[in-house]
Amino acid sequence: MKLLSAPASPFGRKVKIVAIEKGMMDKIEYVAMATAPSAPSETLARDNPLIKIPTLVLDDGRSLYDSFVICDYLDTLHTGSKVLPAAGTRRWEVLTVHALGSGIADAAILCRYENVLRPEALRWPDWTQGQMKKIAGGLDWLESNVAVIGNAGASDVDLGQVAVACALGYLDFRFADINWRVARPRLDGWFVEFSKRTSMQRTMPSA
Ligand SMILES: N[C@@H](CCC(=O)N[C@@H](CS)C(=O)NCC(=O)O)C(=O)O
Incomplete structure (x- = not known):
């Protein structure tokens, strides 16, 4: 494939x-x-x-x-532990954390398009601010609920954790200026630990 x-x-x-x-x-x-x-x-x-x-x-x-x-x-193609739990409370937690991580990445990508692709004269600062509010709100929720994301050092990952890590990695790559770590020490600690995984190191974003 x-x-x-x-x-x-x-x-x-x-x-x-x-x-x-x-x-x-x-x-x-x-x-x-x-x-x-x-x-x-x-x-x-x-x-x-x-x-x-x-x-x-x-x-x-x-x-x-x-x-x-x-x-x-x-x-469905591997026999190891699943990145999406099949049932139970944890399934809904993982799906929601995944939606949050993907939603942060979506908002960041839209801001990138707005501020890099759109001709300068047509850019709309209020719209960008609205997207940045979603990013900040999502990050704040993750900071307050870091336990829901789950153990960053566990041997198995789930899809919520992966989505959050990819969103944070993208913010570091394209939006380093927003300093998302400020006032979010628990989320930062979680990301530092999760970033030690080989899968994270092998997939660092590049232009
Ligand atoms: N919900 C989609 C989002 C994918 C997405 O937005 N990809 C961006 C690049 S990171 C893209 O292809 N953008 C081109 C476009 O929007 O036309 C997913 O989870 O795969």
Whole structure:
């Protein structure tokens, strides 16, 4: 199967981390892809009508998207502990933490497009501020509920943890100036510990 993605994508990173953690990276061919709302990739459009990365193209030609669906699919291909708990309270916690991590990454990507791709004269500071409020609110919730994210040093990861780590990694990569660590020492400690994993180190974002 082929993973269409880009080295800067926090969503592509989520898929790669799950694949590495679950020993499946050798089954996946990585295909670098550049796309943006203002410059959509025609190649990618053939496999994903939303023209977004990551997209996973299976050996029979079918495509899977988005990153959550791809991770859920990968979870069916290994016999280890699942990144998505099948049932119980922990399932809903993991899904909600995943939604929060992905939501922070979504807001950050939208701010990036607004402030890098959109012509300067058309930029809308109030809109960016609204997205930054979502990021700050999400980070504050994680700071107050770091125990819900779960043990950063545990041998097994779940998808909520991976989504949060990818969002924080993306903020460090593209939004270092917001200093998200200030007043969030518990979340910082969690991220320092989680970042020691080989899967995190092998997937550092790059331009
Ligand atoms: N919900 C999607 C979000 C994916 C996404 O926003 N990807 C960005 C790159 S990180 C993208 O492809 N943007 C191009 C566009 O929006 O046209 C997922 O989880 O995979």
